[in-house]
Structures are given as C-alpha cells and as structure tokens.
Amino acid sequence: MDDKRNLIAAILLSVAILLGWNFVAEKFFPTPDKPDVTKTVAGTANGAPATTPAAQGQPAGLPAPGAPATAPQAIRPVEAALGEGNRIPIETPTIKGSINLVGARVDDITLSKYRQTIAKDSPAVRLFAPGGTKSAYFASLGWSAQGIQVPGPNTLWTATGGKLTPTTPVTLSWANGAGQTFRIEYSIDENYLITAKQTIANTGTAPVTASSFALIDRFGKPTDPHEQDSWTIHVGPTGYLGGKSVFDTDYDDVEEAPGRAVRYTSAAWLGFTDKYWLAAVIPAQGERVTAQIASPAANNYQTMFARDFQQVAPGRQVTTTSRIFAGAKEVATLERYQDQQGITRLSNAIDWGWFEFFAVPIFKLLDWLFRQLGNFGVAIMVLTLIIRLLMFPIANRQFSSMAQMRVVQPKMKALQDRYKDDKPKMQQELMKLYKDEKINPLAGCLPILIQIPIFYALYKVLMLTIEMRHQPFALWIKDLSAPDPLHILNLFGLLPFTPPSILSIGVLAVILGITMWLQFRLNPAPADPVQAQVFKIMPWLFMFIMAPFAAGLLLYWITNNILSIGQQQWMYRKFPALKAAVAK
Structure with missing residues (x-):
C-alpha cells in the first residue's frame, strides 16, 4: 500500500x-530575443496585408500568400496613426475605438473595462492598432472579383452616420465608376460583437462575378513571456475549423506550412487568441465558407474566410453578413454568443484542456x-x-x-x-x-x-x-x-x-x-x-x-x-x- x-x-x-x-523556463532560461522586425511592417504603404483576395483575383476565393505588394514603411506611434483623420468613432460600454475609412478597417479597439496593469492610472488594454504601428492588428472586409475593380486596402470610403454605437449603425460606401457600388453596414452590440453586412450592387449592363471575405491581420507575435504558447496554454491562431476546435496550430506551424498557409474546407469562426483576449471573424450561422490561416510575409499572420464566387446580374445586388469579435474572453459572454448567435464552440476560445468537463x-x-x-x-x-x-x-x-x-x-x-x-x-x-x-x-x-x-x-x-x-x-x-x-x-x-x-x-x-x-x-x-x-x-x-x-x-x-x-x-x-x- x-x-x-x-x-x-x-x-x-x-x-x-x-x-x-513552463514558468521556470520562461523566466530563468529565456530564449534569446529576436530582432524587432515590427520596426518595419510588411505590407502596403499603410500596413495592409501583403496579399489579399482583391489583389490576387483568385477564382477560389482564398489567396495564395506571397511577398509584400509594396515596400514596408517605418514604424509610427499609434497616436500619430490615429491622428491622421478619416475615422468613424466606436463607443460602447465595453470598447472604444474607431473605423478607418481608408480600407474600411476596424483597426482601433481598446477595452474600457480592463487595464494594462493593476495601477489605478494604467491605460486601457489595446487590442487593435492601425497598420504601420508596432503591433498592427486589425479586421478587414472586402471582395474578390473577376474583371472589375473592387475596393482595396487604400480605398477611401464615404460614411453615412457619425458614430458607431449599439443604437446607431454606420454605413460605408464606394463606387468603382463602372456600375458597381459596394457597401458595408456596421452595427455593434453592447459587448464585443460587430456585425457587418457587405453588399455589392450591380447597376452595370453585364453580370459580374464576385466573392466576399473577412480577415484578421496581425503583425508580430506576443512578446510578454506569460503570453507565449505552451502545452498548457494555447496562444496564437485558433478557431472552429474543419469541424473541430483548433489548438494545435501556432505561428511557427503556419510559417513552415506548404505555401505558408493552412487551409480548411469549413469554418464557424477563426482568429487569434491571447491569454485573455480574442479577435475573430465569423460567417453567418450555417454559412458555407472556406478558410485559411496564413503568413503572407515575415512576421505577418492572417486568418481569413471567403465565400464562393457568385454571379450578380445587372440591376441586382448580393448581401452577405460577417461578424467580428474583438474583446475579452469572458466566459459568460462567449457562452451567450455561442448559444444566442449560433457560433459553434466559441467558448472553446478558452483552452480548458483535458478536464474541460470538470x-x-x-x-x-x-x-x-x-x-x-x-x-x-x-x-x-x-x-x-x-x-x-x-x-x-x-x-x-x-x-x-x-x-x-x-x-x-x-x-x-x-x-x-x-x-x-x-x-x-x-x-x-x-x-x-x-x-x-x-x-x-x-x-x-x-x-x-x-x-x-x-x-x-x-x-x-x-x-x-x-x-x-x-x-x-x-x-x-x-x-x-x-x-x-x-x-x-x-x-x-x-x-x-x-x-x-x-x-x-x-x-x-x-x-x-x-x-x-x-x-x-x-x-x-x-x-x-x-x-x-x-x-x-x-x-x-x-x-x-x-x-x-x-x-x-x-x-x-x-x-x-x-x-x-x-x-x-x-x-x-x-x-x-x-x-x-x-x-x-
């Protein structure tokens, strides 16, 4: 006995x-610091993803990651990037931020309820930051199309509505001058869920073929030693993909994958998880999409879903609905979205481990x-x-x-x-x-x-x-x-x-x-x-x-x-x- x-x-x-x-190795035997490659941001001149479906024009909807489209630019402070104007404010009881009219990006999100440290004067936690800043991190929506011009990362949109709040939606619009108008109607709840209705209206004389997509772009990996991926805590790309929760794909796996991308035939949601925070893009409930986790360029990571191409006849329009989660991984909030919004296993954004049932x-x-x-x-x-x-x-x-x-x-x-x-x-x-x-x-x-x-x-x-x-x-x-x-x-x-x-x-x-x-x-x-x-x-x-x-x-x-x-x-x-x- x-x-x-x-x-x-x-x-x-x-x-x-x-x-x-895990704690001993991280603190007592730290790995050598890597060069701060975020000093220059891979992407277009304003920190756009290296390649996008709009740039690629791929008939299958998802892009093949490649080299940056243009030369990277020097790093800018977040305050400088936010001070450039062309923004629609976002304000709810839980988040503050703005939408960049250049590229229609949700690239400015701070979490009002959470502070960076326990100090009383500590600033709020910043989740999203504009392209070209040290830790650029944002959500984008867009279209791929064949034979027509679609809005891209440098497109300047026109806004209807002054501020995005739980009671006041905002609509962005842009026309390509060839008979096609694109609209994004943003709405937001009182927590962390943004809903975006993407519409392409064809007023031209010929049918067009287009596909819509949603993505999360992240530049750089977390540098806090307590925010590193380990066998007990998953930090990095995640989602409910191919019919299962993904915890076994990290940043290095994506970089080493064939074509620098891991592709999936279905997705309920996908994005990036940190210890306490989550950014994810979510298709409409039950919608058929394809998805990928990719590394388009050095130190640039991207999660994306795309819809099949479909034809838009003259005088017709097509609307699709995407959702963006940007906030804290509060158990009750995740479970509520899972149950009420039909987002499959969103609560698994928290990696409970072997004894989840307990x-x-x-x-x-x-x-x-x-x-x-x-x-x-x-x-x-x-x-x-x-x-x-x-x-x-x-x-x-x-x-x-x-x-x-x-x-x-x-x-x-x-x-x-x-x-x-x-x-x-x-x-x-x-x-x-x-x-x-x-x-x-x-x-x-x-x-x-x-x-x-x-x-x-x-x-x-x-x-x-x-x-x-x-x-x-x-x-x-x-x-x-x-x-x-x-x-x-x-x-x-x-x-x-x-x-x-x-x-x-x-x-x-x-x-x-x-x-x-x-x-x-x-x-x-x-x-x-x-x-x-x-x-x-x-x-x-x-x-x-x-x-x-x-x-x-x-x-x-x-x-x-x-x-x-x-x-x-x-x-x-x-x-x-x-x-x-x-x-x-």
Missing part, C-alpha cells in the same frame, strides 16, 4: 514539475462565490472547503483503510518474510488477508487520484479566465492571477535585485512548504527509510516548484493543506491505531 501511495505521490510531483517548468463547473462555482463574497481569495478558500466537504466520505474511508492496514501490518510482515522467495504466493496470501480483514488497499489512493483533475482544472481556471485577472486578496496580494510579489531572498524588495524565477520564493510558497511538512508529519511514516527521506524533502521541493505559480493557486493549496491537517487530527481521534502508528 505504501508503494502505491508513493507512486501516486511521484506522479503528482511529476505533474507539478511539468507545470512549473474545469467549467469549478469556474462557474468559483465565479458565483466571488459574486456573493466580493473577494476572489475568499471565494477560493470557500471553494476549497466545499471540495473538502464533498470528498469527506472518501477521505473517511481512506483514513479507515490506513488504520486497518497499520493494525494488520505485523501479519503482512510475517507473510512477506514467509514467502519472500515466492512472490506470486506472497501476493496471493496478501489478497486473502485483505479479504479476510475486509480491507481495500486502494482506498487510500483514491483521494490522491481525485486531486489530480481538481488541481489541474483549478490551475486552468486561475491561469486562463479573465474574471481572475487583477483580482486582489488581502495585504500584499494585489493580483491573484500573478505570482506572489514578495520574495524572501531580496528581503521583500528591500534589496535592489530581482531573484531568478527558480529562486523567487515568496511568503505564500514558504507557508505552502510549512503546511505540507506538517501534513506529512501527521501521515504514517513509510516503512522504507529511503521513501521516508523522500517524503521529508518533498514539501520543500514543492515550495520551490510552486513559487512561480499564480498566488491564487498557492492559496488554494495552502487552504487545502490546513483543512487536511484539521481533518487528520479529527480522524486520529476516531482511529487511535493510526495515531499510534504515526507516533512510532
């Missing part, structure tokens, strides 16, 4: 090491507790208590089994000595002993096994959900989604240096180590002296491993340890034999 428990503990330790290594209920319970209690740290502690209460019957059986195992330990030792040269016979006699004494040798392992999905699910909740971002607890813990800011080695900031991640031991990590050491002290000591030494070292090893994790996760584990210690003390009074075994 001790061997089985130690095996499970070793598995837990391995999982923790694997999770912790992580989502944990998040919803934690979020409900937070709304009731008003403090996320207290909500985590109450959640831990609820989990412990739900597991109490299992833990009760665990302690009962451990007590029984200790009572029959002399009999087990006698069987092991008697049949030490006959392992099969020894196992047979041990099983008979378990049956006669009504002992389940695996009962002690079950709570440890259950802790694995609970811990991993809570890890995903605390690391991925924006509802946790910048939430304070008490005293020095101002952000439960970030590591403990107080480090022992620099005397809590009094010494002028920042320890490397592997040595950044905070107050919470020390408390974690102490509570785990006390918990192990209350457990029956393993019979094997080597195993006993491993268990003595493990609390302090975990202290180092867990130090870089989010403070909220350490708070959960500390609370769990304290509750376990209290439960063990209560159970020892109920099972004196187990307490006697510990005292030996």
